[in-house]
Amino acid sequence: MSVSLADLDVEKFALVTGGTGYIGSHTVVALIEAGYQVVIIDNLDNSSEIVLSGIERITGRVPHFVHADLRDADAVIKIFKEYPIASVVHLAGLKSVGESIHSPSKYYDNNIGATLNLVKAMQTAEVTTLVFSSSATVYSSSSEPPLGEDAKKLPTNPYGMSKYIIEQVLTDMALANRKWRFGILRYFNPIGAHPSGRIGETPSGIPNNLMPYLMQVAIGKLAKLSIYGGDYETPDGTCIRDYVHVVDLARGHLAALRFLEEANGVHDWNLGTGKGTSVLELVKAVEQVIEKPIPSEIIGRRKGDMPVVFADVTKASNELSWRAEHTIEKMCVDHWNWQKRNPGWYQ
Numbered sequence: 001m002s003v004s005l006a007d008l009d010v011e012k013f014a015l016v017t018g019g020t021g022y023i024g025s026h027t028v029v030a031l032i033e034a035g036y037q038v039v040i041i042d043n044l045d046n047s048s049e050i051v052l053s054g055i056e057r058i059t060g061r062v063p064h065f066v067h068a069d070l071r072d073a074d075a076v077i078k079i080f081k082e083y084p085i086a087s088v089v090h091l092a093g094l095k096s097v098g099e100s101i102h103s104p105s106k107y108y109d110n111n112i113g114a115t116l117n118l119v120k121a122m123q124t125a126e127v128t129t130l131v132f133s134s135s136a137t138v139y140s141s142s143s144e145p146p147l148g149e150d151a152k153k154l155p156t157n158p159y160g161m162s163k164y165i166i167e168q169v170l171t172d173m174a175l176a177n178r179k180w181r182f183g184i185l186r187y188f189n190p191i192g193a194h195p196s197g198r199i200g201e202t203p204s205g206i207p208n209n210l211m212p213y214l215m216q217v218a219i220g221k222l223a224k225l226s227i228y229g230g231d232y233e234t235p236d237g238t239c240i241r242d243y244v245h246v247v248d249l250a251r252g253h254l255a256a257l258r259f260l261e262e263a264n265g266v267h268d269w270n271l272g273t274g275k276g277t278s279v280l281e282l283v284k285a286v287e288q289v290i291e292k293p294i295p296s297e298i299i300g301r302r303k304g305d306m307p308v309v310f311a312d313v314t315k316a317s318n319e320l321s322w323r324a325e326h327t328i329e330k331m332c333v334d335h336w337n338w339q340k341r342n343p344g345w346y347q
């Protein structure tokens with residue numbers, strides 16, 4: 001069902017950048033289900049327009065879609081002229097740590113350049129509310145888990161640094177002008193998919209992250225999982241991360257937008273479960289869901305990996321009344337459901 005602009009509740013009109021991406025598409029679903037009208041801007045660099053029909057199948061609504069790059073200043077200004085946007089959820093960005101090390105300028109240009117264009121267009125259009133996708137990678141490796149929002153920040157790669165710089169830009173803007181309402185969300189390790197299996201993560205090429213790699217081994221596309229290090233000082237020797245269901249994460253954006261309706265300034269929240277899961281524990285959880293063993297081999301450590309990372313989620317719980325609800329088992333069930341339905345790149 002398509003909606004005419006005249007019918008719209010302006011207060012609930014949100015621009016979602018990167019809205020056809022993995023986390024963006026789930027966030028769009030959460031917003032639509034909460035009564036928001038959504039316009040997506042995405043350059044489809046790492047997603048497909050097919051996602052829009054997945055969103056429609058779930059929600060019964062087609063979000064407005066603008067195929068454009070956020071670095072195209074005129075295109076961004078035009079969106080604010082064409083739609084009665086009241087708030088922005090900014091997820092668009094490049095996200096590969098490895099690629100960022102090899103092509104730092106690409107990451108600074110895309111992530112920071114896009115954000116500067118966006119906030120400049122917001123300023124012109126007098127739109128003052130923005131929720132930004134940051135990452136746990138901004139925290140220093142010397143910070144002890146559980147990581148609270150005040151933990152020391154020291155990104156160790158250009159991707160993390162681009163997020164950290166954007167956080168600083170938003171903080172400085174909010175200091176300079178009290179009208180701004182910024183919410184910084186630091187995601188831990190998003191996995192899972194919408195339970196319908198209609199939207200999910202579609203990594204291009206060989207995945208770098210554990211869960212999509214595991215899924216491709218499970219479906220037979222990759223032969224075996226290489227486990228990076230079995231000699232860490234953790235109970236089973238493998239690294240521990242805070243995996244969070246993408247549907248829970250999506251709800252976090254909604255909670256942040258609602259918080260910003262009542263508060264100006266800059267606010268930050270960790271979005272994770274507050275619980276750590278080791279590589280071997282995740283492998284076991286996947287094996288239980290797919291009901292067969294995952295071929296795996298422990299090899300050397302991956303450079304730069306922190307042994308244990310998990311969030312202190314007290315602040316999000318207290319301020320946003322947000323808590324992750326889904327278990328690791330549910331994350332594996334939903335991710336596998338998506339993987340089985342979508343074995344290739346939007347095939």
Ligand code: NAD
Pocket residue numbers: 017018019020021022023024041042043044045046047048068069070071090091092093094095110114133134135136187188189190
């Ligand atoms: P994704 O690649 O699936 O989605 C990002 C979307 O942004 C893609 O659809 C891409 O085409 C679009 N995009 C990129 N640059 C753009 C530009 N200049 N103009 C317009 N569109 C552009 O990634 P995701 O996993 O959904 O991540 C969303 C955000 O969350 C990113 O900013 C990422 O850095 C951040 N994040 C992701 C994770 C994770 O593990 N997935 C963890 C922490 C933070």
Ligand code: UDP
Pocket residue numbers: 189208209210211213225226227228229239240241279302305
């Ligand atoms: N990992 C692994 N094999 C892989 C991919 C990841 O053993 O093929 C490990 C990695 O070393 C880390 C954990 O799984 O300890 C999570 O890695 P991911 O890249 O998904 O998240 P991040 O390390 O960025 O938090």
